[in-house]
Amino acid sequence: MQEALRFHLSDADPLGRAEIIEQARFARRGARTASRGLSLTIRDLRKSFGDNEVLRGIDLHISAGQFVAIVGRSGCGKSTLLRLIAGLDTATAGSIDFGEEARAEDIRVMFQEPRLLPWARVLSNVEVGLGRERASADAQARAESALVEVGLGEKRGQWPAVLSGGQRQRVALARALVSRPRVLAFDEPLGALDALTRISMQRLLERVWHDQGFTAILVTHDVSEAVALADRVLVIEDGVIAHDIDVDIPRPRRRGSAQLAALEGSILKNLLQGTEDASDL
Amino acid sequence: MSLIDSLPRVGAPKLPRFDGLIPWIVPLAIILVWQLACATGFVSARVLPAPSDVALAGWKLLLSGELVRNIWVSFWRASIGFLIGGSIGFTLGLANGLSQLSSKLTDTTLQMVRNIPHLALIPLVILWFGIDESAKLFLVALGVFFPIYLNTLHGIRTVDPQLIEMGRIYGMTDGELFRRVIFPGALPSIFVGLRFALGIMWLTLIVAETIAASSGLGYMAMQAREFMLIDVVVLSILIYALLGKLADSASRALERLTLSWHPAFQKH
Ligand SMILES: Nc1ncnc2c1ncn2[C@@H]1O[C@H](COP(=O)(O)OP(=O)(O)O)[C@@H](O)[C@H]1O
Ligand SMILES: [Mg+2]
Numbered sequence: 001m002q003e004a005l006r007f008h009l010s011d012a013d014p015l016g017r018a019e020i021i022e023q024a025r026f027a028r029r030g031a032r033t034a035s036r037g038l039s040l041t042i043r044d045l046r047k048s049f050g051d052n053e054v055l056r057g058i059d060l061h062i063s064a065g066q067f068v069a070i071v072g073r074s075g076c077g078k079s080t081l082l083r084l085i086a087g088l089d090t091a092t093a094g095s096i097d098f099g100e101e102a103r104a105e106d107i108r109v110m111f112q113e114p115r116l117l118p119w120a121r122v123l124s125n126v127e128v129g130l131g132r133e134r135a136s137a138d139a140q141a142r143a144e145s146a147l148v149e150v151g152l153g154e155k156r157g158q159w160p161a162v163l164s165g166g167q168r169q170r171v172a173l174a175r176a177l178v179s180r181p182r183v184l185a186f187d188e189p190l191g192a193l194d195a196l197t198r199i200s201m202q203r204l205l206e207r208v209w210h211d212q213g214f215t216a217i218l219v220t221h222d223v224s225e226a227v228a229l230a231d232r233v234l235v236i237e238d239g240v241i242a243h244d245i246d247v248d249i250p251r252p253r254r255r256g257s258a259q260l261a262a263l264e265g266s267i268l269k270n271l272l273q274g275t276e277d278a279s280d281l
Numbered sequence: 282m283s284l285i286d287s288l289p290r291v292g293a294p295k296l297p298r299f300d301g302l303i304p305w306i307v308p309l310a311i312i313l314v315w316q317l318a319c320a321t322g323f324v325s326a327r328v329l330p331a332p333s334d335v336a337l338a339g340w341k342l343l344l345s346g347e348l349v350r351n352i353w354v355s356f357w358r359a360s361i362g363f364l365i366g367g368s369i370g371f372t373l374g375l376a377n378g379l380s381q382l383s384s385k386l387t388d389t390t391l392q393m394v395r396n397i398p399h400l401a402l403i404p405l406v407i408l409w410f411g412i413d414e415s416a417k418l419f420l421v422a423l424g425v426f427f428p429i430y431l432n433t434l435h436g437i438r439t440v441d442p443q444l445i446e447m448g449r450i451y452g453m454t455d456g457e458l459f460r461r462v463i464f465p466g467a468l469p470s471i472f473v474g475l476r477f478a479l480g481i482m483w484l485t486l487i488v489a490e491t492i493a494a495s496s497g498l499g500y501m502a503m504q505a506r507e508f509m510l511i512d513v514v515v516l517s518i519l520i521y522a523l524l525g526k527l528a529d530s531a532s533r534a535l536e537r538l539t540l541s542w543h544p545a546f547q548k549h
Pocket of ligand 1: 049052054072074077078
């Protein structure tokens with residue numbers, strides 16, 4: 001009993017303070033300077049695995065620097081779409097256009113598993129993210145500043161095995177960020193984390209997105225996460241984008257506010273429409 | 282102050298000064314009992330000489346230079362045979378793990394040859410090479426080849442495909458991918474092969490030297506048997522055991538050095 005009580009009290013204060021700091025940060029940067037992100041235009045994108053047609057004509061425009069969340073039932077093709085965007089698979093038909101010529105380093109992906117090299121120290125794991133610029137003179141300095149950005153500066157010399165799940169995922173984020181990507185695609189990056197770690201990771205994602213201005217595409221099965229973070233929520237159903245919902249709630253958003261809850265409820269209703277068994281979701 | 286904080290810390294009791302000695306208690310006890318059994322006449326010296334007699338025999342052979350020469354010859358055979366068989370096995374394991382073509386070409390054949398116990402080839406090898414050095418080297422190399430080959434291949438094939446995909450996403454070239462992802466990932470399995478191979482190396486050498494040799498530890502043991510020098514026979518066996526243990530310790534040390542990232546090797 002005592003233990004639980006102490007935990008809540010000690011935790012409430014830093015959370016509250018973080019919120020104030022965040023508010024100040026957003027106010028300061030109110031009008032964001034021209035975004036570094038790439039815009040994305042997808043036309044009639046299709047993908048089949050054998051007879052299984054997973055994506056049946058996705059049409060989508062994402063403007064530069066936008067934060068887009070993609071939700072849908074498990075197996076609806078969210079990961080497939082993300083892998084196509086990241087260039088990890090080739091589409092059966094259709095096109096994906098980034099507006100301008102994108103280098104490999106401009107588009108980065110983060111998965112549910114951190115995929116760190118267990119035999120490399122944290123810092124060299126981050127250096128992996130530099131891609132072809134790994135050999136450059138400032139590689140180490142860049143990796144270090146990416147680590148500091150995710151709050152893990154002091155863990156640079158550790159083996160991944162000694163980090164917690166949330167810390168590993170932050171190292172993976174630093175690795176994705178270190179090449180200053182212009183599109184960052186997330187495939188349920190927080191899916192394996194516990195509730196508290198999730199919330200602080202969501203804050204971190206929102207902060208780095210705000211600071212760096214990349215275009216963010218977040219696949220998640222958690223609708224509350226989607227409405228908390230995204231400018232826009234896409235619902236995929238039967239291989240097409242069934243709903244495209246703007247989230248017009250000013251940032252920073254308060255977790256658990258009535259506005260977010262209402263939006264979350266209506267998206268969940270959309271998701272459940274046309275399905276007999278709601279527990280299937 | 283919570284309840285948990287106020288509880289006394291329970292740490293595992295540590296006896297650092299005795300930790301290193303514990304593994305030696307049982308062998309020392311065995312030697313003591315052995316010595317006692319011989320001294321009291323419970324075991325006849327014609328069946329098993331006392332440890333002190335074995336040590337004495339060792340001392341005499343050491344002085345005559347015979348012991349060092351035979352150990353050196355056996356050690357040389359073991360190392361050269363191991364190097365030859367190990368490097369061929371390692372190379373083929375890498376090739377077949379990395380290249381579909383190479384694997385299709387040779388893997389089935391190798392898997393068939395694997396089922397022949399290499400010691401069954403001794404008569405044939407003697408016919409081919411006589412009791413020449415090359416006969417022993419050939420047998421050791423053949424014995425060492427398979428554990429190294431199989432475990433290298435297995436290690437490379439079971440590297441986490443998600444890590445390989447990650448490497449590709451981050452633009453690693455084939456060489457970098459091998460150096461930074463595939464090889465380190467396969468290393469634990471390669472070490473398993475190495476330890477197996479070291480065991481087989483000594484086994485093969487003992488058999489080969491007892492059957493067909495004119496020098497080496499196995500030869501020394503066979504000569505001693507002819508002259509009923511049972512203390513020298515026991516001495517040879519003990520030296521084999523010691524050399525085997527030495528090789529194992531060396532490979533473990535190497536493993537600790539290169540796998541320090543592995544949770545199983547992390548010191549706390
Ligand atoms: N490499 C593949 N080969 C065959 N089928 C696949 C492959 N990848 C995905 N699929 C199929 O595509 C569908 C969508 O998968 P996925 O995009 O992973 O769904 P999710 O929305 O849960 O991320 C599933 O039915 C899955 O079985
Ligand atoms: Mg998925």
